[in-house]
Amino acid sequence: MRVGSILLREATAADIDTLYSFRTLPEVNRWMLRTSxxxxxxxxxxxxxxxxxxEFSCVAEADGELVAIGFLDIEDGMGQPGMPTGTEAGIGYLVRPEASGRGVASAVARGLVSAAFDHLGIRRVTAGCYADNVASARVLEKVGMRREQHGVQDSWxxxxxxVDxxxxxxxxxxxxxxxxNRGPGWPASEMDDRTT
Ligand SMILES: CC(C)(COP(=O)(O)OP(=O)(O)OC[C@H]1O[C@@H](n2cnc3c(N)ncnc32)[C@H](O)[C@@H]1OP(=O)(O)O)[C@@H](O)C(=O)NCCC(=O)NCCS
Structure with missing residues (x-):
């Protein structure tokens, strides 16, 4: 999928060392739940x-360089027996520090939400962040997500x-x-649709 100048695609074996190198940087890792x-x-x-x-997680490329990772996992919500399963998706992202502050995470979030709704038929997309992660909260708000919970000291x-x-x-x-309301910089409808 293309979102503005960002290409979202599946990771290949050739990408993995580079992804690992920025996934494990301290400034990235400190905001992730999985720290090891x-x-x-x-x-x-x-x-x-x-x-x-x-799982439909992907990598983001800008000008041929890997700049971010997008996470998309299909999940179940909460409910009683008989609940339709696999109707929710949780999303997440991380950006290579050299590429931050240029709208990359916003583009990735738009792509992930579009993939979930427009291509995977998901009913509800969710995401979470530490309250101190102001940039991440802003990314989620810019993609149109509603803050549904402020958990007071609910997160380790x-x-x-x-912390909150x-x-x-x-x-x-x-x-x-x-x-x-979506203009340039939002996903176009075409993508390699693995669900069909
Ligand atoms: C958080 C992160 C994803 C942001 O990526 P990014 O590509 O820099 O984000 P974008 O440029 O798309 O947008 C960031 C937004 O937050 C705003 N922002 C950044 N720092 C801010 C701050 N300290 N206070 C207020 N707003 C801030 C930016 O101005 C921008 O909003 P705008 O477009 O309205 O100006 C990136 O820094 C990162 O990967 N951090 C480490 C891992 C992480 O936190 N992942 C998310 C876990 S929930």
């Missing part, structure tokens, strides 16, 4: 994505201890209703 990433596990997990029915941070967390969500009908 084994290189072999990392490689195995990325190579499994193309065959997964529930390895350096800071118990935010959760965000957007429904398919809200995404559809906002379509008229």
């Amino acid at each position: 990433v084994d290189p072999d596990t990392f490689r195995r997990e990325w190579l499994a994505v193309p065959d997964s029915e529930t 941070h390895a350096e800071l201890g118990w 967390g935010y959760t965000y969500a957007i429904l398919a009908e809200e995404w559809a209703a906002s379509a008229a």
Whole structure:
């Protein structure tokens, strides 16, 4: 999928060392929930994505360089027996520090939300961040997600201890209703659609 100047695509084996190098930088890692990433596990997990029915994580390229990772996992919401399954998607992202502050995460988030609603038929997309992660909260708000929870000291941070967390969500009908407001820099409808 193209989102402005950003290309979102599946990771290949040739990408994995570069992805690992910026995924594990301290300035990136300090905002992630998983703070210890084994290189072999990392490689195995990325190579499994193309065959997964529930994970659609991707890499972002700008001018041929890898600049970000986007995470998209199909999940179940909460509910009683009989609940339709696989109707929610959780998204996330991280940007290579040299490429930050240029709208990359915003483009990735737009692509992930579009992939979930326009191509995977998801009903509700969710995301979470530490409340101190102001840039990430802004990215989620710019893509049209609603802050649904401010959890007071609900989140553990390895350096800071118990801190506040935010959760965000957007429904398919809200995404559809906002379509008229999307201009350049938002995803076009074409993509390699693995669901068909
Ligand atoms: C957080 C992160 C994803 C942002 O990526 P990015 O490509 O720089 O984000 P964008 O440029 O698309 O947008 C960032 C927005 O936050 C704003 N912002 C950044 N720092 C800010 C701050 N300290 N206070 C207020 N707004 C801030 C920017 O101005 C921009 O908003 P705007 O477009 O309205 O001006 C990136 O820094 C990163 O990967 N951090 C480490 C990993 C991480 O935190 N991942 C998310 C986990 S929830």
